[in-house]
Amino acid sequence: MIALAFALLLSTTPQVQEAPVPPACRGETFVSWQACAAAVPEGTPAYSLAMINIGSEAYMQGDLAGALDAYDKAEMPGQSVVSDVVLHTFRGDARRYGGRMEEARADAVIAWGYLDNRPPPGTAREDLRPLDDGLRLMILSVILPILKDGDPDDFQRARAMYMALPATDWMALSQRAGTLTSLGEHEAAVLASKGALDLRPTDPLTQNNHCYALVEAGRAAEGLAYCASAVAGLPELAPVRHSYATALAALGRCAEAETQMAEARRLEPGGSLYREPMTCMAKT
Numbered sequence: 001m002i003a004l005a006f007a008l009l010l011s012t013t014p015q016v017q018e019a020p021v022p023p024a025c026r027g028e029t030f031v032s033w034q035a036c037a038a039a040v041p042e043g044t045p046a047y048s049l050a051m052i053n054i055g056s057e058a059y060m061q062g063d064l065a066g067a068l069d070a071y072d073k074a075e076m077p078g079q080s081v082v083s084d085v086v087l088h089t090f091r092g093d094a095r096r097y098g099g100r101m102e103e104a105r106a107d108a109v110i111a112w113g114y115l116d117n118r119p120p121p122g123t124a125r126e127d128l129r130p131l132d133d134g135l136r137l138m139i140l141s142v143i144l145p146i147l148k149d150g151d152p153d154d155f156q157r158a159r160a161m162y163m164a165l166p167a168t169d170w171m172a173l174s175q176r177a178g179t180l181t182s183l184g185e186h187e188a189a190v191l192a193s194k195g196a197l198d199l200r201p202t203d204p205l206t207q208n209n210h211c212y213a214l215v216e217a218g219r220a221a222e223g224l225a226y227c228a229s230a231v232a233g234l235p236e237l238a239p240v241r242h243s244y245a246t247a248l249a250a251l252g253r254c255a256e257a258e259t260q261m262a263e264a265r266r267l268e269p270g271g272s273l274y275r276e277p278m279t280c281m282a283k284t
Contacts, residue, residue, distance in 0.1 A: 021046050033057065048074040052087060059090040065270035068094040084129045085114035089139045096146055099272030108146040111139055112158050134172075137165045141175040145182035159183075167192065170199045174206065177213050186217035197226075204233030204240070212243040220250035231260075238268035245278065252283030 023029035024039035025046050037050035055070030071091045074081055082088075092107030113119060115136060119128060129135075140162040147155045167176045177193035180186070193206075193213040200206045208230035214223030227244040234240045245260035257280050264274045 025050065042073075043076055045076075048076055048081060052081070052083060055094070056087060056090050059094060064094050064097040065268065067091075068098050068270070071095075082110065082120050084127070085111050085131070085139060086129065086135075088114075089142050092146055093142045097271060097273075099275075101146070101149075104146050105150050108143040109150065109154065111143050112147060112154055115139060115161065116157065133165050136161070137167065137172055137175060140165070141179045144179055148183060170196050170206070173199070174209055177209055181213050181216050186213070189213045190217050190219070204230040205237075208234070208237075208240045208243050211247055215243070215247045215250055218250075220247045223247050224251065236267060238264040238271060238274065241267065242274060249278055249280035252281055254280040254282045 022036075022039045024031060025036035030036065033050045033053040037047055037054065040046040040050070051070045051074035055067045055074065058064075058066035058070060067090065071094055088107040088111040092104045092111060095101075095104035095107060110120060114128070115131065140158060144155070144158055144162055147158055162179070165172075167173050173192050173196035177189045177196060180189035180192060190210075190213045193210040197206050197210045207226040211223035211226035211230060214220065214226070224247045227240075227247045230240045231244050241260045241264040245257045245264065248254075248257035248260060257278060261274060261278055264271070268274060
């Protein structure tokens, strides 16, 4: 489990007057970040820090729309909010989810800088989060697809670091499959997702991931049964509905595909992916 409670660096123009930190936000009297946010004025560093942590808690619970909303509330006029590598990874992914790619890329570049021993100016050594292979793998899995269309040198060095990390357990293989799919490396993604499926053959999320990897590799007919099984097991998960819609569309079953995509939009109206036009040519 990734520990939260992020430090906060502010590049400020103009300088903001620091207010005393209330008991709800510190020490033994701390209860929750929600209580902290309620105890301080909006637009203060303490409020910003609380909203950053609320956003990151939402992100870890899979609520990307809630995370993005909280991260936006953490912003302060005239200031740039900088925190540790995990915050920029989470916030970059939330911004990607919302279709805000320029902002997402800015966060991904900062996160990559931490991994590349180039933290933001002013970062104290004692504030640097220790990085093991598991955390590096998670971070790179998220930021690589965002970095892909940015600086080519940054992307290639980040990809080389990622591919050098071991991926043998279910989580690592699942992450690698999703990342390689996003990078367009489809056959390698299928191999990784098959490895994850071998470890958890009846898990709906793993079935969904393998289906999507197969569809993106041009093998929708092989993937369809996995998507159908995943939807049966996780009917209220928008990404699962999206995978099924993508598989159906690839096979020319357009009406069924649109039904599944409509469900994805209903379940996650804030997801930019589900608002994209779907390409489908009906089979005659």
